[in-house]
Amino acid sequence: MDGSTPYRGGDPYENMSDGSKGKGSGKRARAQAIRIDGKEIVEVDISASHLTILHGLLDLPFDTSRDPYDLPGLDRDEVKNWLTTALGASDASMGGPRYTKARVAGIDRYPFLADLPSLGITSHDLAYHEAEIMQLAMADLMDNHGIGFLPVHDALMVAQGNKAVAIEALRGAFKKHFRGTLGKDVVPIPRVN
DSSP, X not given: OOSSSOOOSSSOGXXXXXXXXXXXXXXXXXXXXXXXXXXXXXXXXXXXXXXXXXXXXXXXXXXTTSOTTOOTTSOHHHHHHHHHHHHHHTOTTTTGGGGHHHHHHHHHHSGGGGGHHHHOOOHHHHHHHHHHHHHHHHHHHHHHHOOOOEEETTEEEEEGGGHHHHHHHHHHHHHIIIIIISOOSSOOOOEEO
């Protein structure tokens, strides 16, 4: 599905679109079409998942009190796009002059991003850790709570009444992965929406 036509059924749920071009098109389409245990769904999303994971791999605390993409005087989507580009390329200089303001402000808030090429942590590493964390959260929901879900990248769709349990499952998965699997002292607690 290219996102230019409304969802008509049969497409993978991860790629659904309600036909609009704006932010949240996929979430809206999934919310209209999908039910879990006969109930409306909600997506529980890890905000800035790869940035959060990078903090943990570098033994840096992650500040959940602030939106990770909220930088003074800048458009949130612009910052998110630059950060996604930088982390995807493992290089904060990526994106060219279009992202100069976001890059300067982003490196001011997250100084370690200036060293991305030399950190030895690639986008593949971040994706691996994200997948491990999501697997732990899904196992917790199934094994400990008997809750049905569908994964969507760095989010889990659950019945609306199970949102709080899904949030705790994701936070617990970060703890289990960083402390238990990796043996880290600093555990980045994710900002989960």
